[in-house]
Amino acid sequence: MELSPLFISLQTAAAATAAAFFPGILAARWLAHTPPGKGKALADGLFIMPLLLPPTVIGFLLLLIFGNRGLLGRILTDWGLPVVFTWTGAVIAAAVVTFPLMYRTARGAFEQVDPEMLDAARTMGDTEWSLFWRVLLPLSWPGITAGIILSFARALGEFGATLMLAGNIPGKTQTMPIAIYFAVEGGKRDVALVWTLIMIAVATATVLTLNYWSGRRQNFAGQYKGK
Template identity: 45%
Template sequence: MSSIWVPLLLSLKVAGWATVLASVAGVALAYGLSRSGSRWGDVADSLLTLPMVLPPTVIGYYLLVLFGRRGWLGGWLQAHGVELVFTWQGAAVAASVVAFPMVLKASRASFLEVDHRLEQAAAVLGAGRLSVFLLISLPLAARGIMAGVLLAFARALGEFGATLMVAGSIPGRTETLSIAIFEAVQSGDDAMANVLVGVTSAVCVAVLCLVAWLLRRGQSHRVFRSF
């Protein structure tokens, strides 16, 4: 049973932290892009959503170039006692990059659906930009954002290529569900592979059902036209 629970709990931890990182960056950037009014907004959106279409191994390579021991930031981080390569934290960073576009696309579309007149009225009454964001824009876009966050969690939970390149496959430390499935198949342990696949599928189906429930509660289904 430990061979099932260990990768499951590790995957939930990695996916949870990855979702937090992706959500903070995704919501902030989505709000900025939706309110920029610049023609370069779509260009920036395309560049930021590249992880959605790039092969995960390519993303993993970029992350190694950036955070590896001889990478642009890796040496500096290591000098300050921060190690990302071959750690679960590195797996979380890799998964957050892959899951980030889910939050960005859903959040930007949600913010675009918010009536600008409400924000302008709040500003006229003296509300600052942060207050307008927290009290007007964010609550009105909350359902669409939450759907994107849940999809990002499911994407991070199933990430394989980028996390394998950055964090490796160390049992008990960086071996997530997807990597454990790969290792089980490679070793010929079909029974274990079947159990791990079933657990992963069940979690992802539960997340998708929750997303569908959120979308049925309001009109936030329009958020996903941008996908």
Template identity: 50%
Template sequence: MDFTPILLSLKTAVAATCITFFLGIYAAWKTANMKYGKGILDAIFTLPMVLPPTVTGFFLLVFFGKNSLAGRVLMAHGWGLIFTWQGAVVAAVVVSFPLMYRTTRSAFEQLDGNLLAVGRTLGLSETKIFWRVVFPNCFPGILGASILSFARAMGEFGATIMIAGNIPGRTQTAALAIYTAMQTGNREQAYQLVGMIILISALAMLAMNGVNKCQAHLVRKGGN
């Protein structure tokens, strides 16, 4: 069995999750503390989650294409994204970002506001309050969001094939390899890849359940 598509999917998902981890936390924290325009910004951040992946891929292709301003700037610096692994990472970031953002924002909004008030009373800066109070208390929710984002990035298909293509050994992730195997009648390879994806997804869900149990334990402990 050729493990290249699986390894490429894992590499893409890990890279995308690292990016969405920081982008999602920042966007969630800023949005959760906004007084005006929260609904509009929330709709924009969540939009890739409800759009068909091919539509998301279409917009990415238009935005980063060689005829666009962003595409010309990137190509001038040798950073073209179309039909590259980096393009697959961008696609995975865009489609997995809403999960990271919404789950993390929910964790932030459930945090007891009295903890923040105490931190401000003690003279802590907003940055210190975030890293010493908010982040540790919301870490289970943030970790769960990261796992969901990783699983979503791992299985991305539509946006990836639009912007990165389906190039074996370069941009052909596991989802694309399964599609190709079925198209060419190679069912054995398709079954093997499907089995690997199911195994990885199951491990991700087990990790998610572990995070939920840990979070519930902390809640009960805090209540006592």
């Protein structure tokens, strides 16, 4: 049995999580401590959208953007960076679907931080950028970690958008969920079962890691452990 879907899945999920991480925490930072308003509600809706839309819709929208008829797609193809039917495409699809999870968990974690901590940093000469790294992020780190794990799990299970943008190219864009689908369709039920068991094992490991971290997080809230 070809094992490439496992590695492709892990690589894609890791890359997608990394790609969603910075935009996610920056979006969260932007909205976490701003007062409620129309702009905030609109931005929040937009950031959450990929979670609400069916993955096939995301996939189709991404095809419109990155396809040969899309402006961005044409430019990228000219630069020798095609997205459609490539591993890059799989990463982009998973990152877009994953982004809302990263953003939401990070925002929740940021909102738990006492705003006076940030004010204290401000009066001691910190810029917004530096207090973000020195105060806000370390204080919300357990929550952020939970967000990273959730995002990774979601990226690992991504199917619809990935299939539409990156297709099913064995050894290149075929991830585990896609391998399962095509195994069943091709009548190879035993192969599908093996992949299913592997997926369950990976999901279990993820849940265990998450629980471990949320345990640490409670510890953190009650009494912070220095190091």
